[in-house]
Amino acid sequence: MRRASLIAGLCLLVVSLYVVRESIYLDYYTPIGPGPGFFPLWLGVILAALSITWIAQTLPRSTEPAKFALLPKGPGRVQILALTAALMVFTAALDQIGYRLAMLGFLLFTQRLFGERNLLMILAIPIAGSFGIAYSFESWLGVYLPTASIELLQGLGL
Numbered sequence: 001m002r003r004a005s006l007i008a009g010l011c012l013l014v015v016s017l018y019v020v021r022e023s024i025y026l027d028y029y030t031p032i033g034p035g036p037g038f039f040p041l042w043l044g045v046i047l048a049a050l051s052i053t054w055i056a057q058t059l060p061r062s063t064e065p066a067k068f069a070l071l072p073k074g075p076g077r078v079q080i081l082a083l084t085a086a087l088m089v090f091t092a093a094l095d096q097i098g099y100r101l102a103m104l105g106f107l108l109f110t111q112r113l114f115g116e117r118n119l120l121m122i123l124a125i126p127i128a129g130s131f132g133i134a135y136s137f138e139s140w141l142g143v144y145l146p147t148a149s150i151e152l153l154q155g156l157g158l
Contacts, residue, residue, distance in 0.1 A: 002058055002059075004070070005054070005058040006055060006058045006059070008054075009051050009052075009054040009055040009058055010051075010055065012047060012050075012051040012054070013048060013051035013052065013055065015047070016044045016045075016047035016048035016051055017044070017048060018044075019040050019041075019043065019044035019047065020040075020041060020044035020045060020048065022040070023037045023040035023041040023044060024037065024041070025037070026040070028041065079113060079114065082113055083110065083113065086106055086109050086110060086113070087106075089106075090102050090103070090105070090106040093105070094146050095146060095149055096148065096149055096150060097148050097150065097153060097158070098145075098146055098147045098148035098149075098153065098158050099130070099134055099145035099146045099147070100130045100131055100134050100145075100158050101130070101148065101153070101158055102130075103126070103129055103130035103133070103134075104126050104127070104129075104130040104131070107125060107126035107129045107130065108122070108126045111125060111126065133145075
């Protein structure tokens with residue numbers, strides 16, 4: 001487990017250094033205030049500091065060899081694989097049935113996968129996370145999320 005954590009910390013460090021390097025080419029400050037390079041530069045610096053902290057905490061402190069497992073054993077493995085499959089199905093279904101129905105199905109599935117038992121939550125979270133988010137994006141932000149390409153669903157406004 002330590003090896004996976006160390007690799008993740010190193011990957012984040014590489015990403016943070018890339019962000020810092022690319023943000024240097026942008027204007028840090030403009031006559032009207034912080035420029036486009038200000039925010040990514042500081043995010044990259046903070047991410048680098050956190051990555052270094054993570055790596056330092058992950059380094060082995062004992063002489064015992066660390067056991068490495070890519071996936072946990074038991075129900076955790078099933079949940080990780082099922083969630084990965086659900087994300088792939090969601091991505092594939094997004095263009096066909098649109099954001100609202102794809103996200104509704106994804107959230108319903110993941111709630112059952114992780115053991116939600118409260119019927120109110122099983123219904124409220126997927127409806128708010130699919131139809132509510134789509135409504136918020138479209139009406140408040142003017143950003144339209146993917147709609148269905150199937151004519152029947154288009155006729156229903158999905």
